[in-house]
Amino acid sequence: MNAAPAHSNQPRPFQPQPWRDRRLEILLGNLLRTGVMLSAAVVLLGACIYLYRHAHEPADYRVFRGEPSDYTTIPGVIRSAIGGHGRGWIQLGLLLLISTPIARVTLSILGFALERDHMYVVFTLIVLAVLLYSLLGSGLTI
């Protein structure tokens, strides 16, 4: 009586496990929000320094000049932030912001690996490679 159904002993076909998926997603969601809040705080700190020093200078964005290397390379931004420049801190905050989705993708690799979903580990690695190429291969690190 009340015997377990016969098919429960058979191996089950592959199914993404929803509870694991969800736990991972909640973790990722919180990670993203924390990253955004942290980067917003850094940008705000930079904004205070920047406005304190330059509030009464004229604003002009009519002509595109590009940015000096202090704001276009990772070492330049870090140097500028350490030097106490407001714009350096803003740029550092923006770099943090850009890295939050990258952290999300990196953690997803771990999640898929735990689920032994090799196909999606490969897919996620491809996405990560494109992201890292954009960040590191386009001259940001020089």
Next chain:
Amino acid sequence: MTILTFTAVVAIVSFVAGLLGSLTGLGGGVVLVPLLTIFFHVDIRYAIGASLVSVIATSSGAAAAYVKEGFSNIRIGMFLEIATTFGALLGAFAATRVPTSVIATIFGAMLLYSAYVSRRPRPHAQRNLPADPLATRLRLNGKFPDLDGERRYNVQHVPTGFSLMFGAGALSGLLGIGSGAVKVLAMDQAMQIPFKVSTTTSNFMIGVTAAASAGVYLSRGYVDPGLAMPVMLGVLAGSLLGTRILVRAETKSLRLVFSVVILVLGLQMLYKGLWGYI
């Protein structure tokens, strides 16, 4: 205008754009670039750089709220991100080579299309579709909690959706926007993904897509700290407030107003782009 006034006004405009964008679900970034270029006379390259940064902020900021609802499909997202990130990288490199008048013209056309999509009833995914062999192999099919219990869905037309998402990524990289209008076309229309799943999944994807072009933008000097700061903080604050107060009853008229704004800005961008004023 002094830096202080400029920062304050841009922050307020960005806040309103972020608020309206999240209340209407049309995204705030799409109106920011035309507003900055037309009314603040900002070079379109600076405007695009600032807008792209704000797109990452809203996407990542709203992710936690969306995840709690439990509709997003992490596999659909990751699979399509292959297309969007490659597209975004290509779009960002194109943005550094294409003349600004061409970018403005494409932007105008994109705005008109977004206004059209926002007025059209959103396509409803058909129910009980047969499982597509490719979608099954890619493990894209899923289920989500619906009013009448658990609802399963089978993803359709994977190659079409994938190609369209490449286009969405390229537009995102070229114009510095989330390009939600193209995503609707790809995910709702072609792939027949249910509305709730496609909205939450695409929000997740937008941040990753934008991050793929952000590196190129930053290294080419498109991201000016003085401009990106008020835009990012304003849009983020506005969109976070928007997700809190989401008053469903009001969104219909709000959507109408916002899509008229998008239409007018689109015509302006098209005019300025075609006549070479930008």
